Amino acid sequence: EPEVTQTPSHQVTQMGQEVILRCVPISNHLYFYWYRQILGQKVEFLVSFYNNEISEKSEIFDDQFSVERPDGSNFTLKIRSTKLEDSAMYFCASSERGQYTFFGQGTRLTVV
């Protein structure tokens, strides 16, 4: 079965540092997403991306966050200056038009 793959699986960073989370969506998918799950809370939508543009973003996705598709296969989430409250599991996801969303295994981000 095709998979969304994310790297790294766990990243520890110091507060104030920039971090980039990487994802390889499923190859024929056109829609890309990031979701976040703070420990003990539910999975929350961050942003959707299509045709090299953000389609929708949540209130969480402020100016500290950005997404990029730097080439034909990768999809990244950058947090410019991390805060303690950014510690969470970040899930990348992708989908075809009209089909359900495939999620990656997540990257656990720990900000210290």
Added chain:
Amino acid sequence: AQSVSQHNHHVILSEAASLELGCNYSYGGTVNLFWYVQYPGQHLQLLLKYFSGDPLVKGIKGFEAEFIKSKFSFNLRKPSVQWSDTAEYFCAVNSYSGGYQKVTFGTGTKLQVIP
């Protein structure tokens, strides 16, 4: 705005017991409903989905769910759980906007199956 409620936060069952996890949703449009499972240390995995048609949907590993439109519910069931079903289960509703999707998750139910 869509929302999903899961009533049970933590469920403990013995092996072979029957399982039912509650899920209620609110959404103004046509719904697509999902149950995802997250085994310890692993990614979110689709367990089953409802798009249309037969309201009783069967998923992987012997799970099923019933869509009851009048009750806005999509409860997950399994007649006999196994230790390997220990995981967190998330109910979710999907909305579409111009082709992309937005998945709204419930808060999750942690299932612990005791051998």
